[in-house]
Amino acid sequence: MDSRPIGVFDSGVGGLTVARAIMDQLPSESITYIGDTAHTPYGPLPLAKVREYALDIMDALVAHGVKMLVIACNTATAAVLAEAQERYDGELGIPVLGVIDPAVRRAVSATTSGRIGVIGTQATINSRAYPAAFEKYPEAYEAYPDLEITSVACPAFVQLVEHGITAGPHVQRVASGYFGPLLEAEVDTLVLGCTHYPLLQGAIGYVMGEHVTLVSSADETARDVYRQLAEHDMFSHQTEPVREFYATGDPGSFGPLARRFIGPDVGYARSTKELDQ
Template sequence: MQRPIGVFDSGVGGLTVARAIIDQLPAESITYIGDTANGPYGPRAQDEVRHLALDVLDTLVAQGVKMLVIACNTATAAVHDLAVERYERGMGIPVVAVIEPAVRAAVAQSRSGRIGVIATAGTIGSGAYQRAFAEAGVPHIAAAAAPRFVEFVESGVTTGDEVLEAARGYLEPLLAEDPDTLVLGCTHYPLLAGAIGYVAGADVRLVSSAEETAADVYRILSDRGMLAPTTAAPAYEFEATTEAQEPFLRLARRFLGPEVTHVEFHQTGVIHLPGRTD
């Protein structure tokens, strides 16, 4: 099935998920929408996030995607169950989100059962990770909100003293509970993995929701016979909801690397990228 996979995030963080999908499923086309006009979602109320997320997901469905990937932890916490009911059960469009794959990976990797999660204030406050871990047999996790991490990544700042200072402030109370595994519960955070890993220490394993989500995408498409032919030439279309494209483009190049070989700007705010040429 050659229709694209629809990937949605509140901004650029979900590009880590797009990158992982491209790596694991090189024949698949992707249509990505970053809601840069309204992101970040972390400080917003759950009802507001739900409304914004459904608007974007409806847009992706209207564009003919074969699967929906909610590549935003805050949106996942707010809208996942409703999205499954609306799109998967109602329309036959599979829905994949970032929380459950990360939880499964963390449980599998943890040696002691002591697990930490850092995410946006909205995600932590929703209790979504706490519930998911409880259902997986882990009744207690160490959880901390790290809101400035999103600001750093959105502005292209991923190293330096300010990042390290923020990382220490967020992580030190969490590390006092001695976790051996730390979930990066926001798709922006892998871009700060160097600083986070340095502060957390070599004995703490970092789990990225991006890689685990891409693995779920692969499994579901394969199980349902929906994979694109291996000979397919993929097309990548990335959309933002603001007209100011340069910050998005700059970060897209950092997230996606060689896939951004040519860019066309449109007044609609749509960025078209060609498929692989390698």
């Protein structure tokens, strides 16, 4: 039994969708979550700055004693996944997972037309991490030689979620303003390429139409966590796992918003200054 926690982090509350999926699929596992609210949103930042913030947080989680790292942020995954895997897994034996490959894998299996949409932050879209990830699945191109990926940046979505605005006419208007290229491309599958976006999926699904399959990386990433734990024989069997939630910014504002999206399991959030006190 390995009772060490799984370390999960995001720029804010969006990564809680991944934490929630891990808790649901692996209820005996402890989790330490960090929301980098002092620097959110990551989307408009240069990838070099995102890399700096992400590595600082992962260093803190490793020092805290986690057994695995989950980068529950598409922008950070695009910026730092390969380096983090070499730094923590290659050197320390701590597996590192991102959220892009799991979502791409699910989208490849879900599409029936080969027309797939991706929405994300400006940094994620600019990084072209998703088109690169789709190239890892040649079977998709064999099935759909004209496989078409339509990528659209939706920079306002993260701020809407961080302010607790997740439904209603305003969200629908913002979504409609972004989704023209996706509707024109007639995508049948849409990857929610930011862990904040599942919290908007009611509005997103309404604007895109019920014939479009929405793909969130949260459940698929949790399945990858399960596989990693199984392959490394790292399961915990705790009857009372510990779930801790930290914010690099004001925990007083982070906690209530986090509880709204993940439930009472959040308890109360603390500052990262208390991480190892």
